[in-house]
Amino acid sequence: MKKKLIIDVDAGVDDAVAIMIALSMPDVEVLGITCCNGNTSVENVLKNVLRVLKICNRLDIPVYRGCSKPLVARTIHASDYFGTDGFGDVPDPHAPSLDLVQKKKAEQAIIDFVNENPGEVMLVSTAPLTNLAVTVQLDPTLSKKLKALFIMGGNTESRGNTTMCGEFNFVADPEAAYIVLDRYTCPTYIATWEFTCRNSLPWSFCDTWFANHTEKSEFVRRISAISRKKAQSPEFRDTNPLGCEFDLCDAYAMAAAVNADIDADINNFITESVEVAVTVELEGTYTRGMMVLDYMHKLKKEHTVFIMKKVDLEMFQEMLINAVK
Template sequence: MCNKCQTKGATAGCEVKRCKKSYHYPCAVRHRAEIVEDAVKGKYVSALISVLSWLELLAAGAAAWRLFAANRRWFRAVRERVFKRCSSSCSHSTTRSTMSKKLLVDADCGLDDAQAIMLALAAPNVELLGITCVHGNTTVENVCKNILRVLQVCSKLEIPVFKGAAKPILGNSIDAGHFHGQDGLGDAPDPNAPGLDLVQKEGAVSAMIRIVNENPGEVSLVALAPLTNLALAVKMDPSLPSKLRGLYIMGGNTESRGNTTVCGEFNFTADPEAAYIVLNDYQCPTYLACWEFTCYSKLPWEFCDDWLAQDTDKARFMARVFRHRIEASQSERLQKDLAAGFVSCDSYAMAAAVDDSFITESDRYPVSVELTGTYTRGMMVMDTVGFLKKAHKACIMKKVDMEKFKQMMMAALK
């Protein structure tokens, strides 16, 4: 039946499958259907695209407008909800990518290591991917125990801990038991300390390489100890430094002042070869909190009193393990550097890793380590003239935001 003349014999149908209209060819033309001709089958085709008359189009448009007008509040509400959801999602994603920092910490957990780790754990913008342990202030076994004690008091035992090098690359091990206590944490008894069964089976060097490779360009490596693990890691994977976001080191000295030998700072003197390898093979952005800088940036003992007086489990833990350190600072040898204030050496390097704006003034020079001198083995060499012919320059901290540092330290024990 022809949709136009209502007589039989209509053979031209509509190409739109849902449309049931059919026409005689002349009727289709008069009804303003769009004719689709087939060069193979001839002029009379089996498919036409049905087009509504102008009146039908106007009627349909008017109906659509009435529908939209009646429901415009609903359309507007949906649009606003979608916009807000998209805006919120984009804002959250941007904030997270801007704020979140992935840290990997290498430590020989003495008192200032513990303070630095607690500072990082209290920072809202930090993800601590793991802690690798190394010889230094005490034995590597004690270091593992101490790290677990710190994580326990901070309710962060889910963070993986890895056991690393037990001795330097060359020479004999040294420790800082006179300052940190023989166990590294003030020799304060802790009957509820976690067991070493919580230490990961994977070795520290292997874990360091794996974690950095799993997060290329995102990890800041914070080295608070002798650099043995880092030196071994770069020898096993020379590409490792290029995948770091940055390297933050507490170690070295800039004025040949020593705290372990005449001219040697502890972390570098404990493994001079490792320090030499790291300062020469790690070509990534490198930030140094050196011994003299930390002494110049000490906090008043009054701050330390308020810091430890906070009514929290963390503060009570720190007060218990810190007694030995306070007594040790009164020794004649340490009077010159430490008696006038409280120095948490490792916390400066950690604060710089946590907050990019922490460093307010710095020098940039090529650096290396002296390996053969009778009195200077382990001393950091800062090339201010250019004799070393090194393109890579380390950022050597000179001044930092001390008010911000106080806030971060206080937050660490809250």
């Protein structure tokens, strides 16, 4: 039986690569892709997802429009890193029409997919968690019917990439992150900012990856040109003591999902993790949006999450190569 996935994105170059990984796996069925404001506007996210599906010859996969703004927070985007359109401001005169976007809203699509496949669907979120927060408020029983949830977001050591202490996806909608980590009680796996930095790949792999010279690798090379230049700049390195190199943050969450055997409690991709209860700070002057790990059991939460620590990087590289063949 194929693994059934719903992918929630704010595409984003690394979201694009995450989608491509899922589509390259023969034992994975992508039920649908839901889109959320984040790296760029939800309108651009929809366009970007359709561009990825076109390059992968998978425009049969339904795409859904989700939330266009955070629940409470001021809207922020990552235009300084990914470009104003999220894809490096690389024009595509032959991009698919937005007429392909489904009429059904993203939140209802998630509910319907899960209800039609109870206990079978894994949800992978590589975006601010707005869509997921709205979904669980519409259907509070949703998480009991999900097989698992995989998230790229948050942090473990108060090292931020957007604020001093906050990672982008959680800072972009702290209330949504709080709701999701509070109300989704299915098995939950989180790829945090510090984790992706410590497991980043050398830039030499990036050059090797693009040297495949396929239509897909050339697509990723073009849309990632701005973010690569930014990541290799002295300014970025000076403000990032973790020493990230080629870091496709969202792809780690997807790699964990497609290699998961939830029933057997096995994941060949994750080699080390820590299980702990978590929440999100909503009120701190400097710490709003920061994920908090409860090692002292002060939260009295029954539900814990798995925080990824180390992964099989050789497997990861192989998956990235297969994704652009």
